[in-house]
Amino acid sequence: MIHELYANKSSFKKIQFNKGINIILAEGDDNTENSRNGLGKTTLVHIIHFCLGGTPNKKYLPEDTFNDWEFTISIDISNEKIYAKRSFNDKSIIIVEGNFSKFPLKPTYSEEKEIYFYTLNEWKEVLGTSLLGLKNEKEFRFKPTFRKVISYFIRRDEDIKKSPFKTSSTYSNIDVIDCTSFCVGLDWKLMSKYKEYTDEVKKLNENFSNLKNLHGSKGQLVPEVNRLNKDITKIKNDLDNYRVHESYKQIEKSADILSREIQELFERTIFLNKKIDIYEESIKEEKIDDINVEEIYNEINFYFPDNVKKTISESKEFHKNIISNRTNFLKTEIQSIKNELVLINQEIENKSDKKAEYMDILNNFGALNEYNNMQKYYAEQKSEYESIVAVIKQFDEISDKKNKLKIKLLDLESRFQINYDENKNHLNSLINTFSDNSSYLYDVPGDLIIECSEKGFEYSVDIPRINSTGKTKMIVLCYDLMLLENFVDYNYIDFLIHDSNIFDGVDSRQYASALNLIYEKTTKFDMQYICMLNSDSIPDNLNFNIADHVVLELNDNSIEGTLLGFEF
Secondary structure: OEEEEEEOOOOOOOEEOOOEEEEEEEOOOOOOOOOOOOOOHHHHHHHHHHHOOOOOOOOOOOHHHHOOOEEEEEEEEOOEEEEEEEEOOOOOEEEEEOOOOOOOOOOEEEOOOOEEEEEHHHHHHHHHHHHHOOOOOOOOOOOOOHHHHHOOOEEOHHHOOOOOOOOOOOOOHHHHHHHHHHHHOOOHHHHHHHHHHHHHHHHHHHHHHHHHHHHOOHHHHHHHHHHHHHHHHHHHHHHHOOOEOOOHHHHHHHHHHHHHHHHHHHHHHHHHHHHHHHHHHHHHHOOOOOOOHHHHHHOOOOOOOHHHHHHHHHHHHHHHHHHHHHHHHHHHHHHHHHHHHHHHHHHHHHHHHHHHHHHHHHHHOEOHHHHHHHHHHHHHHHHHHHHHHHHHHHHHHHHHHHHHHHHHHHHHHHHHHHHHHHOHHHHHHHHHHHHHHHHHHHOOOOEEEEEEEOOEEEEEEEOOOOOOOOHHHHHHHHHHHHHHHHHHHOOOOOEEEEOHHHHOOOOHHHHHHHHHHHHHHHHHHOOEEEEEEEHHHOOOOOOOOHHHHEEEEEOOOOHHHOOOOOOO
């Protein structure tokens, strides 16, 4: 229960709260439009949030305006009435007074200032544990917190949306599901784990896709890595058996020179052998048969005189001498060439033997720079091999993680159902309470739908066959009353606060029924309800005297009639 709220400024109207319904009533000129706006109703809700660890709203509590303000709230925590003061000039601590002996976390005492105080996080932890039964579950990335859950019990203007489950547009879907699961008594940790696992699967799928786009599929990489493995194994073996000769390059150069010289000698032998063939053919062709020219001419009755006969005989002898001399010359040349060929062949043999020695060295040894190049190539191929192996390993690790996550998700699916079945009676009680609340307002039972699927818990709510403009807000009210009744059963938070817009657009009949329902519930279960109402919208047919429950009146007659006592 909240007992009172006040500030360090005399212009602020101190408020005393009671059990049951507490009304902050805004009076105004019925003939002036919006005369009840700006009196401080919504600001009051934000002040209470500020006292309970909330971040001040810049619109309603601008820091440059409230920099020297302090607000104090008196509230029951762990069945003890305490006072908690928070100032704008040091929002990081909350000064407390009261009996803290039963508190789950004791405040720190400052001997210098003679005060007990909590840090902001400690204060929210104390409130979460005492008012809501929250535990500090540090290992969970997604979890309900005091500031998230308290918004269901202190609804600001922006907290009353189309759905009672989402109190702020800044909250993610998992925030809504976790908080709702916690509030209705289901295991929110299962939903948190499911979110973590599905987010991890999504991230793994993205990584898998990125790897594939960058390197190709695993199936494409396996043949490549096998080929590289074969290559580097061979290169490694060659390197292990490689022997470096210090004069390898000089020997290689000498072997090249010998090869050229041997080639030149071979070409010389070919030339000389062809020359021998030509000479031998010339000798054959230059043999002259012993032809008697005189007889040939006598056969045609032509006779040479004696002096001519002598000349013919001399010519024939001269010709024979020429042929004989030429033949002897050719034979001499042939013999000379053959002698040269013998020498050349001997030289070829000697050079070939020497080249063979060089080649034997070259075949069994290698050059240092060639060895270094082989090492460099080996290192490059090995690096590429290891790189591809690492990529394949990443593919395997991703697949392995995904398979493990699939197993965890399958396990969660069964645990969802188990948790749902274990709490079915409790859930049915909540569903019936919501149905009764909505029937009280509309004579039609509303549906609070809590379902369990393979994806976890799902929530929806509606009042069928009702199309009233204020139906959504009355759904929120029915839902909040249901939650409050549930938490009171467990001796936790016992107050509910609504801004005046909870009744905006609501038909007069449902408006009255809602206030009557609140009156009955708070009386029956010893609960506290604080609401901001406009005097011109108070409905008739109430089951209680509303004047008995007004704890503060605000008006626009003067600036002193507003909550803060000044304008900003």
